[in-house]
Amino acid sequence: MDKILSMRIFSRVVESGSFSAVAEHMNCSTGSVSRAVSTLEGQLQARLLQRTTRKVSLTEPGERYYQKCKKILADLEEAEAEAGDAHTCARGTLRIHCVTELGLAQLTHSVLEYRKRFPAVAVQLKFLPRMANLLEDEVDVSIVSAPTLPDSRNVCKLIGHCERVLVASPAFLQTHAIESASDLDEHALTPMPFRVEPNDHHVKLSLVKPAAQSTAPEGSGQFAINDTEAIRIAALAGAGVAALPVHCVIDDIRAGRLLQLFPESRLQNTSVFAVYSSRHHIDAKIKTFIDFMTSHLRAVLDASLLSEQAQPGLNRLARVMENA
Secondary structure, three states: OOHHHHHHHHHHHHHHOOHHHHHHHHOOOHHHHHHHHHHHHHHHOOOOEEEOOOOEEEOHHHHHHHHHHHHHHHHHHHHHHHHHOOOOOOOEEEEEEEEHHHOHHHHHHHHHHHHHHOOOEEEEEEEEOOOOOOOOOOOOEEEEEEOOOOOOOOEEEEEEEEOEEEEEOHHHHHHOOOOOHHHOHHHEOOOOOEOOOOOHHHOOOOOOOOHHHOOOOOOOOOOOOOOHHHHHHHHHOOOOEEEEEHHHHHHHHHHOOOEEEOOOOOEOOEEEEEEEOOOOOOOHHHHHHHHHHHHHHHHHHOOOOOHHHHHHHHHHHHHHHHHO
């Protein structure tokens, strides 16, 4: 007989003081109850109960064993209760990985908002510039950005789409001629995921000075950065042109701190996925986090750069150029 079951039977005999009462409660024979206790005594090589026709009482070893049994069974019941409602009650520690290219600030704010709604969940947030291995990196959920994901045994849920735009600071554009797509490479802070459509290379950006008036330092070249927030800082400082997610720079564009280049041309987009290990018996903290990110982060990603939002910044630069 299972030892845990035998411990439960023994504890109930102690608490009820009767083998027959336990047998009736468990819908089994009195002999089965007696054999369970006898098996424990045989395994422990100690008498646990004194049996008479009138009552059942604990021996000294039985008293010590009963106290230990009570604690073990209570801990087991608590563990079973916690495991049993893990799919309905969000609590415990959630280990999250995010790729840095989606923006540290935006992702951190999203996670903080999740914790406000689910304060019983402790979060361990890890940023890596690459996709995570859920097992090796000890991650419950990974938020990644990619055109597509490789086939794997993991579950991948589409959260939304990340659109990128070309941006540079007004100060940079006053001193550097970016008149066509072919002018980008020299000043690119990031790789240029530029979709060159027919005649795209003939599109002119009329709000820059001619190349002859450029005051770029002699010998300046490409300055490449691999972190989205660092790229944004460099672009704001006038270091060059960057392809950045809309949601990371939309406030800068609206405020005129950055200007969008070639708004009529679209860059290559990526999809944002939540990756986790299994659809079966999914833990509530994982399910609530994925549901939250699907709604909250998708709303952030869907902040589109419309022409009427970018135009005020372009008009400000045009006025500056006219007065230069």
